[in-house]
Amino acid sequence: xxxxxxxxxxxxxxxxxxxxxxxxxxxxxxxxxxxxxxxxxxxxxxxxx
Numbered sequence: 001x002x003x004x005x006x007x008x009x010x011x012x013x014x015x016x017x018x019x020x021x022x023x024x025x026x027x028x029x030x031x032x033x034x035x036x037x038x039x040x041x042x043x044x045x046x047x048x049x
Contacts, residue, residue, distance in 0.1 A: 017030040 016025045020039025025031050034041055042048070 015044040017044050 011013035011028055013026050016031055017023070017029065017035065018025075018039045018041055021034060023034050023036045023038045024044070025035065025041065030043075032033055033037055033039065
């Protein structure tokens with residue numbers, strides 16, 4: 001299995017998903033924590049291993 005580099009534009013919108021409640025936030029900057037519950041967010045464009 002080969003991982004591909006993610007071609008990210010600095011102004012491109014990126015989806016983030018909360019590990020706690022599943023809320024999805026689409027933004028151009030890392031939101032840090034979930035706006036709904038304060039849980040940890042993950043970048044959905046980067047696969048989990």
